[in-house]
Amino acid sequence: MSRPRIVVVGAGFAGLNCLRRLERRVPRGSAELVLVTPQDYQLYQPLLPQVASGLVTPQSISVSLHRLLHQTRMVPGFAVGVDVQARAVLVRTISGALTSVRYDRLVLAPGSRTRQFPIPGLTEHAVGNKTLAEAVYLRDHVLAQLELANASDDPAEREERCRFVVVGGGYTGVETAASLELLCEEGMRRYPRLRESVDWHLVDVADRLMPELGQNLGDDALNLLRSRGIRVSLGVSVREVSADKVTLTDGRVLPSRTLIWAAGTEPSPLMAATGLPTQKGKLTVGSDLATPSHPEVFALGDSAAVPDMSSDDGALCPPTAQAASRQGPVAADNVIASLLGRPTRSYRYRDLGLLVDLSGRDAVAKPLGIDLTGTPALALTRGYHLYALASGPARARVAANWAIRTAFGGEVSRLGFLSGSRAAMGVAEETECVQPDEARRQIEQLSATDPNG
Structure with missing residues (x-):
């Protein structure tokens, strides 16, 4: 048999x-x-x-x-x-x-x-963050926008390249916006003339940020994002996307060459x-x-x-x-x-709860129904990630990455993934x-x- x-x-x-x-x-x-x-x-x-x-x-x-x-x-x-x-x-x-x-x-x-929606221009111009290829591409793309903006003398072009729009107020959208805003902060050391130009937006059709966190922690996460200069707009979505602007459902038109789509799966x-x-x-x-x-x-x-x-x-x-x-x-x-x-x-x-790492020293967590912010939340969040990784070498690499970033700061350089065709969302x-x-x-x-x- x-x-x-x-x-x-x-x-x-x-x-x-x-x-x-x-x-x-x-x-x-x-x-x-x-x-x-x-x-x-x-x-x-x-x-x-x-x-x-x-x-x-x-x-x-x-x-x-x-x-x-x-x-x-x-x-x-x-x-x-x-x-x-x-x-x-x-x-x-x-x-x-x-x-x-x-x-x-x-x-x-x-x-x-x-998850994709029949929004004009979405699949042609948005980038997701669900695969390794998309994540690496996103890093190169954001850094490239800063470099090109710094090299340009055209105010309109600088505005488009320095404005970044993230759609999705859930776990992925919030963490992506927080992480990439931190990357831009590090980039400002190289491009100080752009410090007042970089503009991050997070939009979501819901009326609350990450409602699964509860009212108090959701408000804490919202305040943390806004304290770092991220403009959060709730009850709003995207109506149309083009190569150089994002039109929102409330009528606003945001000149931008970067739309990051994290509106669910x-x-x-x-x-x-x-x-x-x-x-x-x-x-x-x-x-x-x-x-x-x-x-x-x-x-x-x-x-x-x-x-x-x-x-x-x-x-x-x-x-x-x-x-x-x-x-x-x-x-x-x-x-x-x-x-x-x-x-x-x-x-x-x-x-068992939800853990949200907002990069830097910020995090919010709700383990077993207990609200945590600040250092306890960050320690618990990163401890859980190390536990959940599937192998010892992976845990060691991630822990080493965090330690190196804390001790020496980050490397603000592209990895060369912008040549050839762009990373179309979902491909x-x-x-x-x-x-x-x-x-x-x-x-x-x-x-x-x-x-x-």
């Missing part, structure tokens, strides 16, 4: 923690573990704003999967379709070729992608492409993380509609790193239980998926040439 094949799609917090549990719990040689992912590293996304500002290096938060996984075969590519009848995943490899991967159990954890299109039931794009699963109609298919993380068992109103678990991290081991245990014909267990969500996140019928047709063709999958 052949070994069962367990295929995991995605190497984020959910997928990686699931695989690490499987490697520990499944006896060597008794099952085949396969990971489908376009990158050979796990990206620690919470520190992307600090990569954009240069506070930590890109290598520090990209943890090699080869260091973390020792019994898993990797297929380098994007899952673009699933045929649940044939139990196969259609994969577009990083070379562009299509291949199919058969499974006995499938764990879908593809994460989410940047949306589920991976792979979930809808399975043909299985979804809720607002998220794959519907039970409390055991399995899909009701196909219990051999599990889903977790940002793109899974996981019921919150602590709530009585049908709420879903939030798309956070802490939830995804804890769903991974539960999914792994339930995959094993399903193969052995044993009962599965439910995932129960517990909110690095995911390829387009195919519908179930098309996935089935292509999988059948591939299976005819490689029956072993």
Whole structure:
């Protein structure tokens, strides 16, 4: 009898923690573990704003999967379709070729992608901050604007290049604005003539900043941002974007050549492409993380509609790193239980709080419902990041980055990522998926040439 094949799609917090549990719990040689992912590293996304500002290096938060996984075969590519009848995943490899991967159990954890809206000029002119490529590009772009503004004698051009607009009052938007404003502060030592020209804006359609923090901490975060010169506009969004201006819904026109889009995320299109039931794009699963109609298919993380068992109103678990991290081991245990014909267990969500690092010496935190600001919040925030990183070398690199920045300041220099085409928003996140019928047709063709999958 052949070994069962367990295929995991995605190497984020959910997928990686699931695989690490499987490697520990499944006896060597008794099952085949396969990971489908376009990158050979796990990206620690919470520190992307600090990569954009240069506070930590890109290598520090990209943890090699080869260091973390020792019994898993990797297929380098994007899952673009699933045929649940044939139990196969259609994969577009990083070379562009299509291949199919058969499974006995499938764990879908593809994460989410940047939410986009039909705003004129948005996809052409905005930059996100959800991938390593976008974070590194952002740093080069911001520094380039300062250099070009300093070299220009045209007041209009200097104004456009020195104004930066961030859209999104959540975790990513707030931390990105705070981190890059600090980068500009360091740049002013080199370009003192621009000190009065640099102008940061943070806009969000909600009427409160990070409402999950609560009224008091949300106000603290708002005051901290404004004390550093960041103009925060709430109840406002973007109406139109062009190469040199951003038009807001309240009628204001901001001359600017930089729009950073951090207005939330949306589920991976792979979930809808399975043909299985979804809720607002998220794959519907039970409390055991399995899909009701196909219990051999599990889903977790940002793109899974996981019921919150602590709530009585049908709420879903939030798309956070802490939830995804804890769903991974539960999914792994339930995959094993399903193969052995044993009962599965439910995932129960517990909110441990929110940590927001505003760079420099500023942070706000709400661990277990306790409001913290200042040094205690900063110590807790950075301590948690070190704990949550997946390897010892990664922790050492990040800690060293913070220590070097504290002792010697930052390096205000570009890394050369502005040559060639610009970083269009969302390009690095995911390829387009195919519908179930098309996935089935292509999988059948591939299976005819490689029956072993």
